[in-house]
Amino acid sequence: MRRTGLRKAATSSKLRRPEPRAGGPGVDLRARIGSVELPNPVMTASGTAGHGAELSAYVDLPALGAVVVKSLSAEPWDGNPPPRLHETDAGMLNSVGLQNPGVEAWREAELPALLATGARVVASVWGFTVEEYEKAAAMLAGCPPQVVAVEVNLSCPNLPGAGARGRGGGHRMFAHSAEDTAAVIAATAACGRPRWAKLSPNVADLTEIAGAALDAGAEALTLVNTVMGMAIDPVARRPRLGAGGGGLSGMAIRPVAVRAVYECRRAYPAAGIAGVGGVARGEHAAELLVAGADAVQVGTATFADPRAAAHVLAELREWCDRQSVARLTDLIGSVHGTA
Ligand code: RRO
Numbered sequence: 001m002r003r004t005g006l007r008k009a010a011t012s013s014k015l016r017r018p019e020p021r022a023g024g025p026g027v028d029l030r031a032r033i034g035s036v037e038l039p040n041p042v043m044t045a046s047g048t049a050g051h052g053a054e055l056s057a058y059v060d061l062p063a064l065g066a067v068v069v070k071s072l073s074a075e076p077w078d079g080n081p082p083p084r085l086h087e088t089d090a091g092m093l094n095s096v097g098l099q100n101p102g103v104e105a106w107r108e109a110e111l112p113a114l115l116a117t118g119a120r121v122v123a124s125v126w127g128f129t130v131e132e133y134e135k136a137a138a139m140l141a142g143c144p145p146q147v148v149a150v151e152v153n154l155s156c157p158n159l160p161g162a163g164a165r166g167r168g169g170g171h172r173m174f175a176h177s178a179e180d181t182a183a184v185i186a187a188t189a190a191c192g193r194p195r196w197a198k199l200s201p202n203v204a205d206l207t208e209i210a211g212a213a214l215d216a217g218a219e220a221l222t223l224v225n226t227v228m229g230m231a232i233d234p235v236a237r238r239p240r241l242g243a244g245g246g247g248l249s250g251m252a253i254r255p256v257a258v259r260a261v262y263e264c265r266r267a268y269p270a271a272g273i274a275g276v277g278g279v280a281r282g283e284h285a286a287e288l289l290v291a292g293a294d295a296v297q298v299g300t301a302t303f304a305d306p307r308a309a310a311h312v313l314a315e316l317r318e319w320c321d322r323q324s325v326a327r328l329t330d331l332i333g334s335v336h337g338t339a
Pocket of ligand 1: 099158226
């Protein structure tokens with residue numbers, strides 16, 4: 001049985017073109033993703049802002065929409081062998097391999113400092129099996145209310161041994177299968193927070209996987225995780241990353257993210273969508289918002305400039321003022337109906 005609430009093709013304000021208006025300074029940037037209200041639409045992307053308050057020396061974290069922390073598993077996990085990062089001509093490859101201290105240690109050692117900054121926090125969970133996701137999500141229950149949502153990471157490209165350790169159906173990642181995606185989302189309800197399904201662009205029909213996530217209880221989609229890639233040193237005749245392949249992020253994948261957001265917004269007008277992929281400027285954020293994202297996440301740009309998310313927010317504000325956009329909601333999904 002379909003949960004039609006998030007899927008219906010009813011006329012949504014997200015698909016209406018904005019009325020032309022005089023506008024001027026002071027755009028209202030308040031954002032809403034599903035049931036989560038944020039003061040503005042610019043967040044950090046998971047995996048690029050640490051597990052805690054690491055960026056607080058550079059960015060006023062509560063001034064961002066939210067801080068999305070690196071994905072956590074029920075048990076600590078060491079990740080992949082180095083090298084884990086490789087800069088490409090137009091982005092970055094990573095094979096970090098989900099390194100994290102585990103939910104319990106995160107709650108004790110990292111979360112308090114992050115909350116002390118006043119930031120809104122989006123936790124992120126992963127597991128090798130549906131049961132491990134369930135356990136990690138349940139361990140987040142009872143977190144302080146400043147943990148406003150849980151991103152369920154179904155799409156890490158760097159899990160060792162595809163199909164190993166009981167992952168459903170032998171798929172490379174849960175997000176490669178509508179069935180596996182639904183099973184994980186259904187299993188993570190015990191976190192007691194709105195869940196955002198983080199999906200992979202490496203699929204034939206992203207809207208099918210997105211629909212499965214929404215039907216299973218996800219309130220929003222995070223689009224997209226990195227694109228599977230690889231770099232090889234032709235002289236050494238070896239992969240440049242310790243794990244072989246990795247996830248491509250940054251400038252090169254922004255059009256991939258824009259299309260994913262566009263197609264999912266068109267298919268699911270009422271779903272929450274966080275757009276992520278190659279956002280380094282305010283105008284990049286605006287592009288994803290116009291494609292249909294309710295909010296954006298800044299990731300790889302933070303590696304070059306730890307203040308990147310704050311710059312994107314300031315530039316988005318200026319861009320809206322220059323374009324006489326009075327409210328963020330006037331931008332969201334506004335390409336639909338024209339293309
Ligand atoms: O840790 C990683 O290797 C990683 C993760 Br969890 C993810 O979701 N996406 C990515 O490119 N790398």
